Amino acid sequence: MRIVLACLATAAFATPAFAQDEPAAEQAAVAEEASARLTVAVGGAWIPDYEGSDDNRWTPIPAANGTVAGMSFTILGNRASLDVIPEVAGKDWNFQLGPVAVINLNRTNRDAIDDPRVAALGEIDTAVEVGGYIGIAKTGILHDYDTLSASLSYRHDVTKIHKSGIFTPSVNYTTPLSTKALVSVFASAEIVEDRYARTYFGVTPAGSVASGLPVFRPEGGQKDITVGGFVTHAITGDLTKGLALIVGGTYKKLVGDFADSPLVSIAGSRHQWTGGAGLALTF
Template identity: 40%
Template sequence: MNHAILRASIGAALLLAAAPALAQDPGNEPRAPESPAAPAEAAIPAGSVFEGDWVTLGAGAALIASYDGSDDYVLSPLPLLQGRLGGVSINPRAAGLALDLIPDRTGATGFSLGVAARLNRNRADQIEDEVVRAYGELDTAIEVGPTVGVTFPGVLHGFDSLSISADVLWDVAGAHEGMTINPSITYFTPVSRGAAVSLSLSARHVDDSYADYYYSVGAAPAGLATGEALAAFTAEGGFDKLGANILAGIDFDGDLTNGGLAGFAIGGYSRMLGDAADTPFTRVRGSADQFFLALGVGYTF
C-alpha cells in the first residue's frame, strides 16, 4: 500500500476516534430501529461536539511499503484534517480531501456527492530498493474528480452503519495522465461510549496510462550493474489492488461524544493484482503482498 492510500485509511481511523458512540458523524447518524421517524435531535446526545460545526486535526506515523509493490518498508508521517463547516463535510482521502456537498437528514440513509482531490507520490520518493531507484523517481500526480457514496445506518443494531463509496479521479498535473476508480465498503460500529472500530474493503481500477506510468519497465538505465537490469515489461490497465484493513479509535477521556483527544491504530493488508503484480518492480524486486501498521492521535473541537 502506498503513502496516499494509507493516508486515507489513517483518516478513516481518526473518523472513528471522532465519531460519537451514540451517533455517528452528524451527516449520517444512525437511528434507533424502533423509532425510524424520530427527530434529528433524538439521535445526537445533548451537548455533543457533533451537533454543529466541528473539526478534527490529527497526526500519525505509519510503517508502509516504500512504493506500490515494494517489500521494503519506511516510516512516514501522516497529517489529517476532517470536519463539517457550514453544512459541507470535509473528509480525508488519499493524501488529500473530499468535500461532501449534500447535507443528510439525521437517522436516514445518507448520500454523499462532491469532489475529491489528492496527491499521488508513488515512486516519487523514499524508494529503498537501489535497482528500482535506478529506473528513476516519478513525478507527483495531482488527482481530482467526483466522489459519490451512500451510508445505511442501523444495519445490525441502532448505532452501526455500512457505507459504500467510489472516487473517480484524473491526474491534472501531467504525471501519469490517467484515471483511477476507487470503490470501497466500510462497516462501522461503536463498541462502547469511548471506543469504535471499523472493517474496510477497497479496490482500485486503473487505466492504461496509469498502469504504463507506474508498472511498465523500459530500457535499463546506464550504470546499472550487470545482472541487475529488469526485463522489459509493458503494463495495461485493470484492477491493480485489493485490500482490507481494521481500524480502532479510543477516546482518552472515555467519551467520544465530547470531542477532545483520541488515539487510533490500524492494521491492514493489500494484494497487488494483474500487471501491478506481474511487473518486475513487484515480482522480481518486491512483493505482491503489502502490509501496514499505523498509530496516531487526533483532537476534535
C-alpha cells in the same frame, strides 16, 4: 498509502449515531454541536517504499476534519475530500457526493527507495489526481448505531504525469463498541488505466539498461484488492469529543500485470502490508 489514509480518516472521524433514540430537542442540540465539530489528528504510517515494494518506512500523517455550511471536509496526508450533501441526524440512510483530490507521491523521492534497481529507474514527478465520489451509508445494520457504507470514486491526473484515471470502489463497516471505542473494517480495489500502469509499473528499454530489470509494458485493469481495519479508543471524553488513539493496518494484494511487473515480482512483493497509529483531538 492512499488506502491507509482513507481508513485512518474513517476511524478517526466517524461519529456514531448515539443521539438517535434521544428526544427531538436533544437531537437538534446534538446536530447543531456536530455541525461545529472539528477534529485534528497527527500520526504515522508504516508504508512500502513504493507501490509494490517489499521494504517499508515510516511517514508522518497530518489530518483535519470539520464542517463548512453543513458540508463535511476531510484532509488526510496527501488526500482531501468534501461531502456536499449534509448528513441529517436521525436518518437511517445518508448519501455522499463531492470532489476528491490526491497528491500521488509514488516513486517521487529516489532516496526513500532502498532497492537500488528501482531507484535506478529514476524519480517520477508528483501527480495531482482530481475527481469525485458518490456513496451511500445505512445506519442500523446489526444494532442502532453501526453503519455500512459503499462508495465509488474516480480521479484523473491533471498534471500530465501519468495522464490517466483511477476508479476506486469500496465498502466500509463501522460500529461503536461503547461510547469510548469504535471499530472500522473495509474492503476496496483500484482499477487504473493503461498509462498509470506503464508509468508506475512499466520498465522501458532505457530503464532496463539502467536497472537490470527486464523490459515490461503492462496494461491497465484491476490493480489490487485491499482489506483492513482500525480501532479508535477515546482517551479523554468519548468518541464525539476529546482525545482518541487510532491504531490499525491493511493488507493489499497486487494482481494481474501489476503483480507480474519486475518492480514487484523481482524487486518487491505483491503482498503489501501497512500499519498506522495516531492521536485525534475532537473539539
